[in-house]
Structures are given as structure tokens and as C-alpha cells.
Amino acid sequence: MTDPLLSPSPTPRVRFAPSPTGFLHVGSARTFIFNWLYARHNGGAVILRLDDTDVERNSQASVDSIFDGLKWLNLGWDEEYKQSERIDLHRRTAGKIFEKGLAYRDFTPAHTGDSEKSGAQGTWLFNPGARELSAAESDRRAAAGEPFALRFRVPREPGQLVRFSDAVYGEQVKAAADVEDFALLRSDGMPTYHLASCADDADLRISHIIRGQDHLSNTFKHVLIFEAAGFRPPQFAHLPLLVAPDGTKLSKRRHGPVVSVTTYRDAGFLSEAFINFLCLLGWSPKNDRENMSLQELTGAFSLEGINRSNAVVNFKESPVVPDEVDSDVVIPSEATDPGAAYAEETFDPKALWLNAEHIRGLPVEDLSARLLPIVHAAGFSVDAAKMVRITPLIRERIKLLRDVLTAADLFFVDQLPSYDPAELIPQKGDMAMALKVLTRAREVLAGTQFKHDPLDQALRAAAQELGVKAGQMFQPIRVAVCGRKNAPPLFETLEVLGKETVLQRIEQATRLKIT
RNA sequence: GGCGCUAUCGUCUAGGGGUUAGGACGGAAGAUUCUCAAUCUUCAAACACGGGUUCGAUUCCCGUUAGCGCUACCA
Secondary structure: OOOOOOOOOOOOEEEEOOOOOOOOEHHHHHHHHHHHHHHHHOOOEEEEEEOOOOOOOOOHHHHHHHHHHHHHHOOOOOEEEEHHHOHHHHHHHHHHHHHOOOEEEEOOOOOOOOOHHHOOOOOOOOOOOOOOOOHHHHHHHHHOOOOOEEEEOOOOOOOOEEEEEEOOOEEEEEEHHHOOOOEEEOOOOOEOHHHHHHHHHHHOOOOEEEEEHHHOOHHHHHHHHHHHOOOOOOEEEEEOOEEOOOOOEOOHHHHHHHHEHHHHHHHOOOHHHHHHHHHOOOEOOOOOOOOOOHHHHHHHOOHHHEOOOOEEOOOOOOOOOOOOOOOOOOOOOOOOOOHHHOOHHHOOHHHHHHHHHHHHHOOHHHHHHHHHHHHHHOOOOOOHHHHHHHHHHHOOOOOOHHHHHHHOHHHHOOOOOOOOHHHHOOOOOOHHHHHHHHHHHHHHHHOOOOOHHHHHHHHHHHHHHHOOOHHHHHHHHHHHHHOOOOOOOHHHHHHHHOHHHHHHHHHHHHHHHHO
């Protein structure tokens, strides 16, 4: 039997180890991002490991969801493993611990069935009788085929301490007496999470375990396993948890699709903005920078900047589609999750703001290329060249990519949706003024070159001639051409729309009034 | 219940024995532009509570409270 490596890799090797028992939620995504950032900042490797030892709860749909989310994040990783393919290693590690007498067989049937959920449960350390079973008796019953779980024999000597140093939470010490005899192997021979995780971390020579703070207490068990198996434990760094506005941990069932990464993708977040947002939750560059590119984040990232208190993802709790099932375990099918129906108010305002910032920071061609598929998917036919002309007119007016559908709809349709003719009435004016303006505008525009400056001059001149203010001139035209009051700048809009469409829409507006 | 972690504006955070406790989002008001945005300016908004230590604590220590996590043959 070849002895596994004794020490972690000297060069950074981090791992992201999701268990495929649900979709990829924002908390997991942040853990992945922090791992990735740490590795990239320090020239290390990122390992993706599917922790799929829980055959009962695993699902292919969950695996797909995780890969969907990670693919969108677009960060990539260097190595990939599946824990279920490494069970031999886990068993060998368990065997090694057992040989040393640091683990024992527990023949107690699983789930005593006692009302454990009654809340008032005392301190459980081990099943009475199991730990003291003689080796001979233990061997005999095992040989007889009696099923057993393998438990770690936690040292019980008073004063025995388990300790480790956490890069975020500092020195951690706990009395071994407070650690229960946790299971290493289940009675069906499958490794538990604790065993599999440690065996793999050691074998993969993971140098830094960066994970959620919900594992902080478990780490004492892990240290015990590492040491029992003859490995030097890696450096630990626990991340403060991401919680919902109500302070509870993120859950699909309780909080709806807002906690799923794909929801952000489908709502029109830029993955770089989403990453930026997540980085600011529980970590700070400490220089008041907020809008940061991936390169800047990579350069600034360090474990020292990580906080110790939970961070709230400030979304609006939305009524969840009642579907009875435990959605934390069940994947939201695309059908039950009509993603697009998400109102922007449901997202954390900071995420929205950052997304808008990143959108504004994108080169026009780039943004345009990202907008185009969304427009096409909505059933509009616009070519890339026209989209590039539309993009600058709306980029400061959208927070989410899919806002393009409401911000730029007027460029996509042949026929404007109907609107209230009263909208045509300018400030401090009346319908007669609107009509007068539109009629004159049509005449003037017919003889004007459709470029910003000529349009500007012609229309202002017309306003003066009619004795109305510029604003009173522009408003009726804007509504006639856009179908609403709030729209992109007028002259640019007219230019992109073209003379023919504009004249036709104005014509239509005047007739609309008359009827 | 046991063990552990945490506590600065509504939210994300900076700071640290003596500060006007800083920034950002969001909110309010104003400026600006052809509307809406964007941009700019201004305003409101915080050290959980109680004890110590100290000349002086929001900062250090202890306690309380609250929140969270672990307490499975889940991860």
C-alpha cells in the first residue's frame, strides 16, 4: 500500500466542492469565486470536485444546474474530479485510521427513531457500548456479516484539545470531549462527507480550504481525520455566510429563485457584475473601491480582507411558486421557473447598480453583441448593424440586459403599441398645440437631413416660428415617434429610426387625434 | 440543551484608546439636459446593552442580549 502524500502542496491548490443536491445558489457561487480569486492571485490551481457521496439526494439535474451556473460565471477551473469515483481511496483512508485503532465499528442500527426533533436533546457523544466493544467481538460480528458504521474514536482524555488556525477566524481551540464520535463509513460501506472530503483534500494536495463558515465547527473533526490518517492539515479559511434579509440562510423554498445563480443570468445580469457584487459581500478591498473588473478583483483579493460576520443579500422576498416539495433538493425546472418574469425590484439594489455600472463600462460593440440574442429571443428581428446604432441610446437607461426590450422596443416594431393621445399634449399646452406642432414637424422633417445637427436646428427653428418652447415642440414628436414620454434622446432616435418611419408615425399620431 | 462564531447608518462596508465615525447602494432635495436616464451638489441615516481597564472607550476585557452555525450512518 502506497503511502499518500503527507503534506499539502507548497503552491496554492484550492478546491470548490459542491454537492449536487440542489441548484447552484449565490452562496456557493461566492465560495467558488473566492477560491478562484485566491488561486489566481497567488498563481495556484483551482480544483472542481463534485462531492457526490450522498446517493440518496444527488441528482443529475443538480449537476447540470451547477455546471450551468459555473459556465455562466465564466471563470473556469484547472482540474475536475468526482468523489464517487474515488471511493476506494476513501475506504483505504478509513482502513488506515481503523488499523491505528483510531476508529471502531458501531453495530447500532442507524436512526434509533427517537424523537430527536423534540429539540431538548442532550449531548450525544457516542452510542453506548459500541466504543468499548472488544476487538475480538467486533471482528467476529463483522465477519458474521453484521452491518456497522465506522466511527472515529475521538480522544476522551480530559484536557485533550483540538486546534487549528483559520485565516479568517483566527486560532480555534476546542476540547476533544465536546466532539462526538462521528461516522467515517456508513453501514452500507459508503464514506461520509467528512471522511471523503478529508481523504480527497489530502490526496489532491489541497493547500487551502476556503469554504462557508457553516463548516467551522466541522473543522475540528477534519483536523482529527487529517492527523489520524497521517496528513498535515491544509490552511483553513472560513467565509462568513450569505443570508437572506430575514437573517436566515438562503433557501429556494423560503426565498424563491432569487437565490439561484441562473436567475441572475436569466434576468440579464452581466456575469462580471454579478461576480463583483458577490465579492463585496464579506470581503472588502479596504480602499472604497466598488466597481471593479475581474482583473482588479484578482489583484486586490486577499484572505485578510475577509470579514467575520454574515452578510445580507438584500433582495425583496418574493412570493414563491407554491410547489410543496423541498425545493432545496429539487431543481427548479425551467418550466416552473419562468425566470424572465422577475421584477428588478426583487434584486439587491447594489447588484442592480453594479450591473448598470458594468453595462455602461462595456464597449458599445460588446454590449450590443450581448443585447442582440435577447432581442432575437423575444421575437424581434434586428440586424447587428442596427443594434450597434441603438445601443448607445439606451445603455445609460438600462440596469439589466433584458431591459433592452422595454427601453428599445420602439426601434424593433413596425407598429407602435397604442397609447393615450393625451400623452401628446406638451407641458402647459393643449391638444391644439400638439396638433399644430406635429403638423409643422411633419412638413419640416420631410425636408430635413436625418442627422443630429440638422434635426436639432430645424426643429428648434420650427418651435420658434410656432411660438412654442423647444420642450413643447419636442414632446409631441417624441410621443408620436416613441409611443411614450420617457425615451432616448430625440434627435438620435429620429436619426436611427429614419425619415420614413418617423414621418409615418407622426402622420399616424395626427390622425389618431382627429378621430 | 451542549459547543462554537458574530455584533458600526435600512443594506454592503472603512476605521480604530482622543475622529466632524469615512465611503457606497438605497432614500430625500437641488443643479443640468428636449423627456427619462446618466452626471454633479447637498441632506437624513450607525458604533446592541451593562459592567470594568483607562485621564479618556465605539475601539481592549468580562458579562447580557440577539442572530447565525454545528450538534445525522446530509453535505
